[in-house]
Amino acid sequence: MPSDAFRPTSDAAAEVVAEAAHKAVHKAACEASAESPASLAMPSSAALDGATSADTIPAVFQASLWQLLAKQMSLYTLGESSSLPEYDAHRLLSSTCFVLGVDPADLDIAVMRAICAEGFDVAYERNLHAIEREVGCTETLWKEVCLTTPLLESVALKDTLESLRNFKARYVPRFFAHEIPADIDYPLCHPVSEAVEGVRYVNTYLERLIGENHFLQCFDLERCRSVLHAVHPQYGELIVNLFEPVATNAVGCALAEGEVRALRVGPEDCSRIALLLQGCSATQVRRLLSEAASRACDALGLCDGSDGPVRDYVQALAERLVPRVRMALRTDALGGVFLEC
Numbered sequence: 001m002p003s004d005a006f007r008p009t010s011d012a013a014a015e016v017v018a019e020a021a022h023k024a025v026h027k028a029a030c031e032a033s034a035e036s037p038a039s040l041a042m043p044s045s046a047a048l049d050g051a052t053s054a055d056t057i058p059a060v061f062q063a064s065l066w067q068l069l070a071k072q073m074s075l076y077t078l079g080e081s082s083s084l085p086e087y088d089a090h091r092l093l094s095s096t097c098f099v100l101g102v103d104p105a106d107l108d109i110a111v112m113r114a115i116c117a118e119g120f121d122v123a124y125e126r127n128l129h130a131i132e133r134e135v136g137c138t139e140t141l142w143k144e145v146c147l148t149t150p151l152l153e154s155v156a157l158k159d160t161l162e163s164l165r166n167f168k169a170r171y172v173p174r175f176f177a178h179e180i181p182a183d184i185d186y187p188l189c190h191p192v193s194e195a196v197e198g199v200r201y202v203n204t205y206l207e208r209l210i211g212e213n214h215f216l217q218c219f220d221l222e223r224c225r226s227v228l229h230a231v232h233p234q235y236g237e238l239i240v241n242l243f244e245p246v247a248t249n250a251v252g253c254a255l256a257e258g259e260v261r262a263l264r265v266g267p268e269d270c271s272r273i274a275l276l277l278q279g280c281s282a283t284q285v286r287r288l289l290s291e292a293a294s295r296a297c298d299a300l301g302l303c304d305g306s307d308g309p310v311r312d313y314v315q316a317l318a319e320r321l322v323p324r325v326r327m328a329l330r331t332d333a334l335g336g337v338f339l340e341c
Helices: 019-033 045-050 057-076 086-100 109-118 120-148 155-163 198-216 221-231 243-255 267-277 282-299 308-331
Strands: 015-017 083-085
Touching: 057 086, 057 109, 057 120, 083 086, 086 120, 109 120, 120 155, 120 198, 198 243, 198 308, 221 243, 243 267, 243 282, 243 308, 267 282, 267 308, 282 308
Parallel strands: none
Antiparallel strands: 015 083
8 A cells, every 4th residue: 555755753843834844845856857955945925926938937937836845834733833743734635636637756847837827826726626536435335345345354354344434534635645544455456556545445345355356356356265275275364355266267168268257277278278278389379368357257247348347457467477388388287277166
């Protein structure tokens, strides 16, 4: 799970004025504009009103971001303090940048120009409302995950779903939109990038989990348990993804021209797969695995239309199998990829 990039250096984090965050933005703006810090002195209000050239935009952006951050700090402290612990100042800065859709370490002149033209307060509130609408989708996605999750043992999945319960009540987009107030321990087959933050990470995670559940629902529970038991007898207590071994065996069944729903890939099937793939280049192996993934989805009744995302997900798994399968072919160990159960 993505975590906040800044951590307190001690139990008693030093109090700093908001100038600490100002310096961080100042440095990022300098790097993005390739100008010296001296050339980015705080512009006047007149400059803020009329400056639009590439030379002045970094300075205008820096100053406007500082003003917005100062406003956020005032709201956060209810106007009772002009200083914050350094950790909280960094959190507010990161959240403000997340809402605006900017990375202070990699500022883009076109993005800065667009935000300056719209106005920081207007852009911030517009983006904040969009994030709040995304939060409104989270509970719906969470409920769908809970309703579609097969009755397969997984402590990590159970704990993760429990941690995401009532996410909206703990999520504070006004001040900490980039954070995830939950412990997401259950791994996806295809993890969400850690560059995705806040509610967008959570919603993407839940959407992918729904797709995994939809695929697993195509099989008999006992057959799924047999495959997972082949991974480890105590698979339910491990932090392992439930979808990946089942989907891998489904692709293996299709590759060996067996019954996909049975999920059985025995020694004879592995020999058939080895004979099919022996001597193939990486490109050829990739093509054959991709075709097998498509046939597996067809056999499960997953159509190109409404089930397109699930089919793409299985195709991505087939792509990941290429190096494993090629290594297994060289060591005569396909049984370590397609599990006998």
